[in-house]
Amino acid sequence: MGQDVELYQQFNGRYDYTAIGNTLNLAENGTGADCIISTESSATLSLNANQTIVAAYLYWAGSDTGDFNVSLNNNPVTAERTFSDALDANRVFFAAFADVTTLVQSIGSDEYTLSDLDIQSIISPYCPTGTNFAGWAITIIYEDDNLPLNQLNVYDGLQSVPDILTITLDNLNVLDNENAKIGFIAWEGDRSLAVNEQLTINGNIIGNPPLNPINNAFNGTNSFTGASDLYNMDIDVYNIQNNISIGDTSATIQLTSGQDFVMINNIITVLNSQLPDATISLDNYIVECGNRNIEIEYTVNNFNSTDVLPNNTPITFYANGIVVGQTTTLNTIEINESETNSIVLTIPETVGDDFILTLSVDDIGDNSGIVIEINENNNMFEQTINLLVAPPIETLPETLLCDEGFNSATFNLNEIFQQSTNINDNVAFYTSLSDLQNQENEIFDPTAYNNTTNPETIYARVESDPCYDSYSFDVLVENCPPYIPDGFSPNNDGPNDWFNIQGLYDIFENHKLLIYNRYGTLIFEGDNSKPWDGKANRGINNLGKLLPVGTYYYVLHLNDPNYKSMAGWVYLNY
The missing domain is CATH 2.60.40 (Immunoglobulin-like)
Known part of the structure; x- marks a missing residue:
């Protein structure tokens, strides 16, 4: 039973944290004192003026199945996530979580009172075995411009010892181990039980004596304030500078307890880290009817990062897993900055009209990148695209x-x-x-x-x-049938000065026109470039001269397979 401790939230930047809280036990359990669990207790938060709260997470826990509605400085709080664990069938325990960032930001440095956590009516079965407890803690993450660029990881769950509990912390990237630290929120530890109770990081036993001896890690203390009267709970932080190495991407924590039952609810690591974190989003896309080209507008972000994202970081676009376009970032993208650009993608017919468009930053086209990042698993953005198919013509x-x-x-x-x-x-x-x-x-x-x-x-x-x-x-x-006039008058008065057969010239371009006098003598032969203007171009006597008034016989060979030759009389007048 219980829930594995896993990464809940990550902060990258000039961040650090502190924690406050208090027990609801009036004395350490198992000491023969009255079995009383209070319904409220207080703790004081003191931050420097240059420390700005960015997140505040409230955890509370106790014996039995749980009270998930409490108050913080008289403000009602309901659990957003709950955890449970058990020592045996009769001794079960709970923990709860709520994000109280807005409330703590509004109050700031002040006294905090958690109230309305009431388990007194159900606590009596736990008292004979010394497993009666309740308490609360707030983890406060703050930003400070004087801090180095850190990676702060918040892990939570509810895992218990005795014996050996091993927790592997991933999502780390250690560039400098100076001032590296790890902190815990733990429940139900007993100061009087110190049987083989050890905390190790990467195989090294750590402690913080005299507050936290290496053989009694869970002894009711708060390392941030030096308090030693947090009965049956611990808010501890340890320097691990010499227990983690530059380049590490994970750390292994082992907890042992030869007798004491302890539940780990929260682990926080703070490590120096300087890496970018490239993400990409699709801002807009334009599809046009009947067009397989898509114009997309996208943004590459370097949020939640501790270093710049270099220019020429590759970007690949996929349609149903097929590469349909590639480009790179144009500029160096600073921490918490973005770059917006656009590209036109041509979608192959083989992809179809409906597909998944994937935008992938830091991707050379085979789902691998060239930039080491804080998170290598957040480089993609997907969008379902439906092309507009034009109806058939x-x-x-x-x-x-x-x-x-x-x-x-x-x-x-x-x-x-x-x-x-x-x-x-x-x-x-x-x-x-x-x-x-x-x-x-x-x-x-x-x-x-x-x-x-x-x-x-x-x-x-x-x-x-x-x-x-x-x-x-x-x-x-x-070619429509030409219209042949019955006469013309070449007297240079403008109209009708030539034998204007309409629908003939530049239409029946291979035609031949023959003109005969009344004696049957050929006096003119014309074609598409040579219309008859009343003069003779055949014969000897009248060559190049205007012919006399009279009736002449024409033969028009259209040289078109759809038409026969045409013949008739035309009257020449002046």
């Missing part, structure tokens, strides 16, 4: 217009789109799917768009929360 009917020249025509994309969808607002048109997805190179004037290829696919994007809808349709041009 809807294909609309194609639109065909007559060629206006060089395989191009003028299309009103707005009208074409509205006729197929009845949508006429918030529509943007693009000539490629990638432009649509990235919202780049939008068609400037969709009401008068000239195609650049034939056919050409047009893409339309309509915003629709939280994503968008996309469409595609083809625009095509074809």
